[in-house]
Amino acid sequence: xxxxxxxxxxxxxxxxxxxxxxxxxxxxxxxxxxxxxxxxxxxxxxxxxxxxxxxxxxxxxxxxxxxxxxxxxxxxxxxxxxxxxxxxxxxxxxxxxxxxxxxxxxxxxxxxxxx
Amino acid sequence: xxxxxxxxxxxxxxxxxxxxxxxxxxxxxxxxxxxxxxxxxxxxxxxxxxxxxxxxxxxxxxxxxxxxxxxxxxxxxxxxxxxxxxxxxxxxxxxxxxxxxxxxxxxxxx
Numbered sequence: 001x002x003x004x005x006x007x008x009x010x011x012x013x014x015x016x017x018x019x020x021x022x023x024x025x026x027x028x029x030x031x032x033x034x035x036x037x038x039x040x041x042x043x044x045x046x047x048x049x050x051x052x053x054x055x056x057x058x059x060x061x062x063x064x065x066x067x068x069x070x071x072x073x074x075x076x077x078x079x080x081x082x083x084x085x086x087x088x089x090x091x092x093x094x095x096x097x098x099x100x101x102x103x104x105x106x107x108x109x110x111x112x113x114x115x
Numbered sequence: 116x117x118x119x120x121x122x123x124x125x126x127x128x129x130x131x132x133x134x135x136x137x138x139x140x141x142x143x144x145x146x147x148x149x150x151x152x153x154x155x156x157x158x159x160x161x162x163x164x165x166x167x168x169x170x171x172x173x174x175x176x177x178x179x180x181x182x183x184x185x186x187x188x189x190x191x192x193x194x195x196x197x198x199x200x201x202x203x204x205x206x207x208x209x210x211x212x213x214x215x216x217x218x219x220x221x222x223x224x225x
Binding site: 031033041042043045048090092094102103104105106107108109111 | 146147149151156157158159160161164166204206208211212213215216217218
């Protein structure tokens, strides 16, 4: 299994500003992912965070809006840039550990409200 | 493209009832299927993982089954309790993808 922590757990931000969300895992993982869950909706994959290279973004998400870093096998950040109220969501970090290639674990999420 | 459907979208039952949540998927070429629980405003808790070679998995009062050929999975909850109230999400796992259904919102009343 994997234990995932995210910071911050929640934030209220003003339109036009940026927020960086941190994800820390207690073990090395091959794959790290970032998801968004808009109010009342299911989860949508934003991107796969690749260690040592650029993230792979899903359709509808771009690096300028959601830059991602992954400096090592246990840490990643997601930045939500130039925020608008439509970015108000829960952002979740998710991982697949090296030992459990196909079981996926989720962090507690970051609840973002943009005013 | 994989599509995952969960039925029903919402379910309300009295405490003590046994219940079944359904999940169907369109592409049977999957690695695993995972059931999650999500409490309001919170992250996801993994309940059960069924590998593609398995037919079912059990954990306590929960039993999940998988029929890859027909593209179906069910989550059976025995003797439901108010603490089971949450949204239950089914997710189909490919090599580098995880496709979610929209979830079943369960309310168990005392």
